[in-house]
Amino acid sequence: MSVKFLCAIYFTFLVVRANPRKVDTLINPDCTKDCGDGIGYFKAVGAADDLHYLISSIGMPTILVVRTDQGASVKPEIDWPKLLSRNESEIRDSITFGDKIKIKYSFAIVFPKLYEYNDTKDYADVMMYKGNATNWNIYDFTNFTWDAIGENSNVDLNYLKIMATQQLNTTFQNGTLAFEFNSYDHEARQNDLPHLQYNENNTIIDFLIDHVTPVFKKSRFALEAIFVSADNTTDDMEISVTTSIDDEYSPGVFKMTNWVTRPHNLDETGYAQWKPVCYLKSARSRSDGTKMITSPLQRNSTHLDMEGLKQTIAYAYFGDKLLNMEIGGTNLSFGLSQDGFYTKTEHTAWTFLVGFGDPPQDQVSLLVIIVISVGLGLPVLFIIFGGVFICVKKHKDKKKNEDDVTSDSPSVN
Amino acid sequence: MSVDERKPLLGSDEEDIELTGCGATLACNPRRGLHRYLVLIIMCFLSFGSYFCYDNPAALQDTMISDLNISESQFMSFYSWYSWPNVILCFFGGFLIDKVFGVRLGAIIFSTFVTAGQVVFATGAMINAVWLMDLGRFIFGIGGESLAVSQNTYAVKWFQGRELNMVFGLQLSFSRVGSTVNMNIMQPIYNMISQNFAGYKCLGVVLYVGGFMCILSLICALALSFFDKRADKILKRKVLSADETIKIRDVKDFPLSMWMLCIICVAYYVAVFPFIGLGLVFFEMKYNLSPAISNSVNSLVYIISAVASPVCGFVVDRTGKNLFWVILGTLVTIGCHALLAFTTITPYVAMSIMGVSYSILASSLWPIVSLIVKNNQLGTAYGIMQAIQNLGLAVISLVAGMIVDSKGYLLLEVFFLAWLCVALITGVLLYLIDAAKGGKLNQSAGERQKERELKLLKEAEDEEEKKPLN
Numbered sequence: 001m002s003v004k005f006l007c008a009i010y011f012t013f014l015v016v017r018a019n020p021r022k023v024d025t026l027i028n029p030d031c032t033k034d035c036g037d038g039i040g041y042f043k044a045v046g047a048a049d050d051l052h053y054l055i056s057s058i059g060m061p062t063i064l065v066v067r068t069d070q071g072a073s074v075k076p077e078i079d080w081p082k083l084l085s086r087n088e089s090e091i092r093d094s095i096t097f098g099d100k101i102k103i104k105y106s107f108a109i110v111f112p113k114l115y116e117y118n119d120t121k122d123y124a125d126v127m128m129y130k131g132n133a134t135n136w137n138i139y140d141f142t143n144f145t146w147d148a149i150g151e152n153s154n155v156d157l158n159y160l161k162i163m164a165t166q167q168l169n170t171t172f173q174n175g176t177l178a179f180e181f182n183s184y185d186h187e188a189r190q191n192d193l194p195h196l197q198y199n200e201n202n203t204i205i206d207f208l209i210d211h212v213t214p215v216f217k218k219s220r221f222a223l224e225a226i227f228v229s230a231d232n233t234t235d236d237m238e239i240s241v242t243t244s245i246d247d248e249y250s251p252g253v254f255k256m257t258n259w260v261t262r263p264h265n266l267d268e269t270g271y272a273q274w275k276p277v278c279y280l281k282s283a284r285s286r287s288d289g290t291k292m293i294t295s296p297l298q299r300n301s302t303h304l305d306m307e308g309l310k311q312t313i314a315y316a317y318f319g320d321k322l323l324n325m326e327i328g329g330t331n332l333s334f335g336l337s338q339d340g341f342y343t344k345t346e347h348t349a350w351t352f353l354v355g356f357g358d359p360p361q362d363q364v365s366l367l368v369i370i371v372i373s374v375g376l377g378l379p380v381l382f383i384i385f386g387g388v389f390i391c392v393k394k395h396k397d398k399k400k401n402e403d404d405v406t407s408d409s410p411s412v413n
Numbered sequence: 414m415s416v417d418e419r420k421p422l423l424g425s426d427e428e429d430i431e432l433t434g435c436g437a438t439l440a441c442n443p444r445r446g447l448h449r450y451l452v453l454i455i456m457c458f459l460s461f462g463s464y465f466c467y468d469n470p471a472a473l474q475d476t477m478i479s480d481l482n483i484s485e486s487q488f489m490s491f492y493s494w495y496s497w498p499n500v501i502l503c504f505f506g507g508f509l510i511d512k513v514f515g516v517r518l519g520a521i522i523f524s525t526f527v528t529a530g531q532v533v534f535a536t537g538a539m540i541n542a543v544w545l546m547d548l549g550r551f552i553f554g555i556g557g558e559s560l561a562v563s564q565n566t567y568a569v570k571w572f573q574g575r576e577l578n579m580v581f582g583l584q585l586s587f588s589r590v591g592s593t594v595n596m597n598i599m600q601p602i603y604n605m606i607s608q609n610f611a612g613y614k615c616l617g618v619v620l621y622v623g624g625f626m627c628i629l630s631l632i633c634a635l636a637l638s639f640f641d642k643r644a645d646k647i648l649k650r651k652v653l654s655a656d657e658t659i660k661i662r663d664v665k666d667f668p669l670s671m672w673m674l675c676i677i678c679v680a681y682y683v684a685v686f687p688f689i690g691l692g693l694v695f696f697e698m699k700y701n702l703s704p705a706i707s708n709s710v711n712s713l714v715y716i717i718s719a720v721a722s723p724v725c726g727f728v729v730d731r732t733g734k735n736l737f738w739v740i741l742g743t744l745v746t747i748g749c750h751a752l753l754a755f756t757t758i759t760p761y762v763a764m765s766i767m768g769v770s771y772s773i774l775a776s777s778l779w780p781i782v783s784l785i786v787k788n789n790q791l792g793t794a795y796g797i798m799q800a801i802q803n804l805g806l807a808v809i810s811l812v813a814g815m816i817v818d819s820k821g822y823l824l825l826e827v828f829f830l831a832w833l834c835v836a837l838i839t840g841v842l843l844y845l846i847d848a849a850k851g852g853k854l855n856q857s858a859g860e861r862q863k864e865r866e867l868k869l870l871k872e873a874e875d876e877e878e879k880k881p882l883n
Contacts, residue, residue: 245755247699247821254699254822277698286818291698336697338704368824375827379834383841390845 021046021200023185025158027150029078036084038149039313040160042183043075044200049104050074051356053183053203054095057146057162058083059311061179063203063354064108065270066317068101076317088310095317107229107261107270108314109354112305114139114177114209114223115331118216124335126222127295137215142308144177158183175212175346181205193284194250194275194351197362202273202355210282214343221342222333226304228314229261229270229326237261237328239297241276246364251286253277257294258359261326271359274352278334280345291336292350298329443644449571452640453580455633456571457587459520460564462630463527463557464591466623467495469534472599473616480613483543494547495554500804506559507796508661510566511789517638519792520563524634526556528627535624539617558799560630561588565795567637569783571644574865577783578735582726582776589719599623663790664797670854671785673843675798678778679805680836681743684750684829685771686806687813689714695753695822696760710760717768718775725769726776733858735777735784736847740840742774747833754826784854 021044028035042053047070054064054076068074074097082094097103115126116137123129129136144164152161163178187199198204209221229237239259247254253275262269274292281288298304306323309315315322334348335341342348353360442448470477470491478488510519530553537545564584572580603619610618644650689711696707729738749767752758779798786794809832817825847854856864 243699243757245757246823248823249821251817251819251821252694252698286694336704368820368827371824372827375831376834379831379838382838383834386838386841 021051021185023158023183023200025153025155025160025183027153027155027160029075031078031080033080034084035080035148035150037146037162039078040149040153040162040181041076042158042160042181042203044183044185045072046070046200051201052076052097053181053354054313054317055160055162055179055181056149056313057141057144057164057179058313059315060141060308061111061162062108062312062314063181063205064095064106064313064317065354065356066097066106067104067356068097069104071101074101078316083313083316086311088315091310091316093316093319095313103230105230105268105270105356106317107227108312108318109272110226110228110309110312110314111179112141112224112226112308114141114221116215116219116221119218119220119335119341122218122337122341124220124291124333124337124339125293125295126220126331126333127293135216140308142311152178176208176210177212178208178210179205180208189249190351192351193279193286193289194253194277196273196275196351196353197249197360198353199355199360201357202271202353202360204351204353206349206351208347208349209342210349211346214341214346217343219342220333220335221348222331224329224331225272226309226327226329227259227261227270227272228309228318228322230318230321231261231326236263236299237297237326238263239294239328239330241294244362246362246368248365248368249362250275250277252289256362259297259328259330260359266358268357269359270354270356272352272354273359274350278348278350280339280347282347282349284349288345290334290339293333295331295333299327304329443640443647449575452571452637453583455636455640456564456567456580457584458633459524459567459630459637460557460560460584461587461591461633462524462531462627463553463560464588465595465626466527466531466534466553467557468592468595469599469620469623472596473603473619476600476603477616480616481538481541481543481546487543490547491550494550495557496803496807498551499554499558500800500807502555502800503558503562503803504793504796504800506555507562507566507792507794507799510559510563510792510796512660512793516563516566516570516792517641520560520567520634521631521638523556523560523563524627524631527553527560528556528624528631530554530556531620531624531627535617535620537617538613538620541613558803559796562792562795562799565779565782566792567641569780569788569791570641573783573788574861576727576730577780578729578776579723579726581779582722582724582729582772585722585772585775586719589715593715593719595623664793667790667794667797668785670843670847671782671794671797673839673846674778674781674785675801676839677739677743677836677843678798679801680832680839681746681774681778682802683805683809684746684832684836685714685767687810688750688825688829690810691813691817691822691825699757699822700760702760710764713761713764714768714771717765718772721769722772722776725772729773729777729780731858733856733861735781736840736844736855738773738777739781740837740844742770742777743833743837743840745770746774747830747837750826750830750833754823754830781854 024043024045026041026043028038029041031038037057039058040055042055044051044053050068050070052066052068052075054066056062066076077096077098079094082090085091116139117126117129118135120134121128145166147163147165149160149162152163153159160181161178163176165176166174181203182198183203184198185200187197189195189197190204196204207223227237237260239257240263242256242258244254244256255276257274257276259272260266260269261271276292276294277289278292279288280290304327309322318325332350334350470488474488477483478485506519506523510516514522530549530551532549533552534546534549537543537547537549565581568580568584569577599619602622603615606618606622607615692711693704693707696702696710697704702710729735746767749763749770752763753760782794782798783791813825813828816828844855
């Protein structure tokens with residue numbers, strides 16, 4: 001009955017959603033000589049605006065998102081020698097979009113550190129250990145040696161990858177640590193779990209720690225993330241978790257985390273979105289999924305690594321404004337108690353989205369609606385009609401009996 | 414054993430047995446309730462060993478995998494070697510009880526199988542031969558499920574028309590106690606023995622300890638056989654003549670209501686047990702519970718049913734109206750699954766209520782069989798029901814795993830709800846069909862009692878008529 005109606009809504013929704021962008025990928029735009037780790041660049045050209053994603057491991061892994069007016073000539077201007085100078089005063093403002101371009105909004109996400117800790121109590125939450133409560137290794141990404149971004153990326157597929165295979169002077173050995181970025185010009189779901197819904201307004205990112213030799217017997221990892229937004233701090237950023245009863249897209253995962261910069265203006269917000277799940281094997285399946293925990297948002301910049309930030313492309317773009325912008329940080333702990341620690345499979349993979357505008361929301365799919373209406377509707381109908389039928393029949397029988405009795409009674413008497 | 418069976422157990426073959434000495438006391442007189450209750454205790458321990466040993470692998474999962482150096486799937490084979498053959502075997506087990514062995518010899522034979530299977534399993538561990546362990550589980554399975562059928566048959570034989578529902582509830586709760594005890598003591602036993610033995614040798618020794626529980630059950634089977642034979646004589650229970658025993662063809666003449674009962678049984682059980690098998694992750698992820706707490710929520714159904722089923726059985730005994738309770742149990746379970754599927758209300762509520770509704774259903778459903786089929790076909794009937802249930806559980810567990818992996822828990826819950834609806838509809842239909850025939854299955858306790866008295870009276874009259882012929 002209502003299925004048709006819901007179908008109509010569903011298709012209307014699809015049509016309204018269509019708002020295509022054209023995505024182009026460049027590696028190291030305008031770089032002629034030394035490009036260092038390099039910068040990958042997605043340009044998503046829309047009807048009314050352009051989204052520019054700059055991705056680099058210079059300093060620390062950073063994704064910088066700039067929304068500008070629409071225009072073929074709009075592109076970042078990068079002063080490569082200054083950017084690579086390692087000198088904070090040189091790096092400052094070495095990335096611009098030119099004076100004439102109107103910047104509508106900009107924000108960046110930076111990953112400063114990776115924590116490896118000995119989870120002796122099996123909390124699977126890095127925040128549960130204070131100070132010397134357990135053994136730590138803190139890997140500062142500024143000390144990592146990263147592959148040049150062009151080496152592992154594929155421009156034609158709009159695919160960028162920053163990757164470190166070894167690190168200087170510490171115990172982070174063998175294995176791979178990588179961020180993989182995919183940009184699309186349409187809306188769909190990723191093929192792999194957790195089947196996040198990407199669209200033309202976001203970039204989908206896989207983070208993985210693969211075959212790194214664990215230092216501790218009960219090693220787990222946690223990743224620090226910092227979100228900076230070019231807002232004066234009137235609208236506070238927040239991390240919110242929504243719970244759904246529907247887990248059809250990512251079986252066993254009922255929650256969605258949204259980290260938004262403008263919670264009261266979701267049409268024009270910057271966001272990172274993920275489901276609290278990460279995977280212990282490269283072939284992802286439900287049974288290889290485990291949890292991840294997002295620590296409460298840390299908004300006090302004194303706890304955040306501002307010096308490290310000054311090495312990144314975020315500083316190169318925002319300059320000293322960065323120090324007064326809206327900022328927040330969190331620690332992402334991978335794993336769930338009793339899942340056997342990182343040591344069990346030596347693989348952790350986590351997927352998230354970074355984008356602009358209203359964060360995608362999971363809709364109950366047509367399939368589920370049909371299954372529920374058929375699977376439960378039919379039996380209910382059966383019971384209702386059966387019940388009515390029996391009541392009517394009983395009533396009739398009773399009436400008939402009464403009639404018989406009344407018609408019989410004279411003869412009996 | 415069979416020699417024991419044939420020997421006259423009381424040493425005399427007199428027509429009317431005068432009970433003397435201890436035999437005449439309340440505790441030993443089969444005409445008295447106290448004696449029945451004492452026998453009931455033995456009856457409960459009859460399958461204690463098999464339930465205890467069934468979950469030995471689960472209780473020792475981690476140690477077993479590391480000691481034997483086997484994969485998860487090799488480990489799971491210990492369960493599939495038990496369950497898949499029983500999709501068919503327990504039907505034949507039940508049939509053999511009716512046709513060849515009788516319940517006494519059947520119980521002894523099957524508990525011997527259980528014991529032998531456990532010994533082979535332990536020996537396999539002792540010499541680190543996984544194939545031998547699989548064989549052990551297979552032998553153990555042949556015994557285990559059919560032993561449960563004998564237990565049901567015994568229960569009906571001793572308690573029909575009396576506290577049958579309560580007895581079924583109690584047996585159910587004992588099976589839970591058996592596996593719970595196993596879960597809690599096997600690892601400590603392993604730790605104790607590991608001081609003297611190491612690796613798979615230690616595992617072998619621990620499993621031999623499990624074998625002791627089976628021997629205890631075997632002793633119970635022997636004791637039951639003794640008391641049952643004695644009671645047959647004293648109470649002059651009817652002995653079946655050759656042409657009264659069941660033929661395999663008789664199965665197709667089982668009344669429709671029997672098959673509907675099987676449908677209810679399978680449709681209900683597949684919505685409960687495969688769910689518990691997949692419940693851990695569901696509670697962790699949907700309700701944000703820690704693994705330890707999820708685990709306790711998940712086992713709530715077992716724990717509550719262990720306590721509640723004798724009580725529910727007692728209530729069903731007092732009220733009668735078995736079909737009403739079956740339908741009620743199914744309805745309440747539907748409510749619980751709906752809570753889990755469509756709300757985020759704490760799962761403690763749904764799982765606790767499900768524990769009670771499962772107890773209601775289990776203690777009222779199984780005794781109905783004895784109202785439908787003749788006593789000489791009971792073993793076969795229970796065997797069939799158990800076999801169909803095993804088949805359903807085995808298949809639906811696989812399907813449920815596939816559904817949850819591809820489409821998630823919401824659809825899995827809908828799937829279970831649909832099965833429960835099947836059970837509910839069948840239950841209602843059975844009620845209507847039965848009502849049209851006079852409502853024998855849904856009699857209240859009072860009506861049933863009256864009918865029984867009438868029947869006894871009639872039998873007594875028949876006896877009177879027969880006497881002159883002798």
